[in-house]
Amino acid sequence: MKNFPEIEKLYNQIRQFPCQDLSSSSFSVALTKLTIACQEYLKTSTRITLISKVVGKEYFSFCEDKKNSRAVRMDLFTDDIDVLLLFLTSLENNNFESIKSLDIDKACYTIAISFCAIIDLEKIGDQKTPGTFFEHFIGHCFSKRLNVTPKTRVDVLNLDKATALPTDYIFDLGKGKAKFHVPIKTSTRERVIQVWAHQRVLDGVYGNGRFYGTLACLSETKVDKKSLEVIEICLPQQWQLYQMFIAQMKRVYYLDIPTAYLKLNDVFPKIHVKTFSDFIEETKDFSNFD
Amino acid sequence: MKNFPEIEKLYNQIRQFPCQDLSSSSFSVALTKLTIACQEYLKTSTRITLISKVVGKEYFSFCEDKKNSRAVRMDLFTDDIDVLLLFLTSLENNNFESIKSLDIDKACYTIAISFCAIIDLEKIGDQKTPGTFFEHFIGHCFSKRLNVTPKTRVDVLNLDKATALPTDYIFDLGKGKAKFHVPIKTSTRERVIQVWAHQRVLDGVYGNGRFYGTLACLSETKVDKKSLEVIEICLPQQWQLYQMFIAQMKRVYYLDIPTAYLKLNDVFPKIHVKTFSDFIEETKDFSNFD
Numbered sequence: 001m002k003n004f005p006e007i008e009k010l011y012n013q014i015r016q017f018p019c020q021d022l023s024s025s026s027f028s029v030a031l032t033k034l035t036i037a038c039q040e041y042l043k044t045s046t047r048i049t050l051i052s053k054v055v056g057k058e059y060f061s062f063c064e065d066k067k068n069s070r071a072v073r074m075d076l077f078t079d080d081i082d083v084l085l086l087f088l089t090s091l092e093n094n095n096f097e098s099i100k101s102l103d104i105d106k107a108c109y110t111i112a113i114s115f116c117a118i119i120d121l122e123k124i125g126d127q128k129t130p131g132t133f134f135e136h137f138i139g140h141c142f143s144k145r146l147n148v149t150p151k152t153r154v155d156v157l158n159l160d161k162a163t164a165l166p167t168d169y170i171f172d173l174g175k176g177k178a179k180f181h182v183p184i185k186t187s188t189r190e191r192v193i194q195v196w197a198h199q200r201v202l203d204g205v206y207g208n209g210r211f212y213g214t215l216a217c218l219s220e221t222k223v224d225k226k227s228l229e230v231i232e233i234c235l236p237q238q239w240q241l242y243q244m245f246i247a248q249m250k251r252v253y254y255l256d257i258p259t260a261y262l263k264l265n266d267v268f269p270k271i272h273v274k275t276f277s278d279f280i281e282e283t284k285d286f287s288n289f290d
Numbered sequence: 291m292k293n294f295p296e297i298e299k300l301y302n303q304i305r306q307f308p309c310q311d312l313s314s315s316s317f318s319v320a321l322t323k324l325t326i327a328c329q330e331y332l333k334t335s336t337r338i339t340l341i342s343k344v345v346g347k348e349y350f351s352f353c354e355d356k357k358n359s360r361a362v363r364m365d366l367f368t369d370d371i372d373v374l375l376l377f378l379t380s381l382e383n384n385n386f387e388s389i390k391s392l393d394i395d396k397a398c399y400t401i402a403i404s405f406c407a408i409i410d411l412e413k414i415g416d417q418k419t420p421g422t423f424f425e426h427f428i429g430h431c432f433s434k435r436l437n438v439t440p441k442t443r444v445d446v447l448n449l450d451k452a453t454a455l456p457t458d459y460i461f462d463l464g465k466g467k468a469k470f471h472v473p474i475k476t477s478t479r480e481r482v483i484q485v486w487a488h489q490r491v492l493d494g495v496y497g498n499g500r501f502y503g504t505l506a507c508l509s510e511t512k513v514d515k516k517s518l519e520v521i522e523i524c525l526p527q528q529w530q531l532y533q534m535f536i537a538q539m540k541r542v543y544y545l546d547i548p549t550a551y552l553k554l555n556d557v558f559p560k561i562h563v564k565t566f567s568d569f570i571e572e573t574k575d576f577s578n579f580d
Contacts, residue, residue, distance in 0.1 A: 197487035204535030237453045245494030
């Protein structure tokens, strides 16, 4: 018996947390309950292997009543609930000493993709719910790790004009310290230019180097419904143009890094595309962050 | 008897014209036929007056089988097919001497909104078809007026990197002459930052002032389905931030100018928001265009 109403109830709790409560214990509790409920749900779902056109990665879909979920990466999805709970406890305490990097990546990916896959199975064409969940989940991770809750608007005082700029999450570590501009997307596609444009506005208003542009994404896979083939949709050359001509993004963190973007680490103009465990590692000491 | 299949057939013709044929006579013929078919269709549709929350503008919706179309502006919609045909003939010949400015605005608005309204009545949640039609219609108008067909990608040659940048329509009047970057949207909402970002990339790659950023839009109305109230959704302060910190758009042409954007003509930083008949007037002599 699939308990989707329970999952929906917990999602609705998570969705309604305001920014300033994203790192609260009650958020952690709801997230842990949701994680357990999602694994319970998926335990009895059929899995079909997809035909991966992505070199070095294997994917499957969960299936219910002839509906297939989005692609799930085999080596990153874990059925081991203990790994998920260890990650959530580490996150709650903001202490990752007892968890391996690979387990951080597996846990993060599994928590995010499980909820998204269940929505794929239960709803038709609902992109908003997975997006909102992912935003709150990553927002929570950043809040716990950076030890500060985000804002979603910044004041703009510019000569005779005072206005507020609505933004993605802004994590401000305080006076003279780093400020993170964190757009969060399950996948980017052609709309990603917005991310660089928002960074450009922040750079313009506050000065270059004041905000670390830090994009967080889930994956870029696309499944062909008929052939069951998985591809990754990537536009690396356009990212490079945006990086050269619009603004500088400091980091892009993926839960499932697309191969084409991984290569951007090695060519100029460099764009640093990393895993989520890299985020945990890099934010241990901000002086490494450059 | 509503002949929607005929309208669909003509739309499919229009949709399939490649860029380089946007100013062809066969396009003009298909557009004229479609215009006549749309007026024929709407002639027998009920109109209900909407409750306008926009000062100085009245709107109605077309209705069929309990479905309502988007808002249609009363003073700009014309039932006079002769006005529409005079506009289309003027456009075909790129000679607007025998048509009044107001009739240009009425004809353009009526042609665009009629097709969109019919799709609202015939389809559910289809935003793509109105968008594609509007893009082709405005692309055709620009092609005829500027006497050049558009491209949708430009080459980027940047030291060791050669790549192509997919763009909105680019109308290149030739060596040493104006080049227009023309994004076309039925409405803009929060995604409009893309327009400024694309302009920024073009400015960066080719130099400032090489491309005139020229946004073309239909309207910004939103109808509340229950209360039948019409509002305009506008973000003028954000447009000003984009204009200050991302790039300079030279013009924004609306078929139904939102009140809040009209005011941007009068305050600094100025954004020139004008009607479509202004476009026809201004492009008579490019030396006026600044």
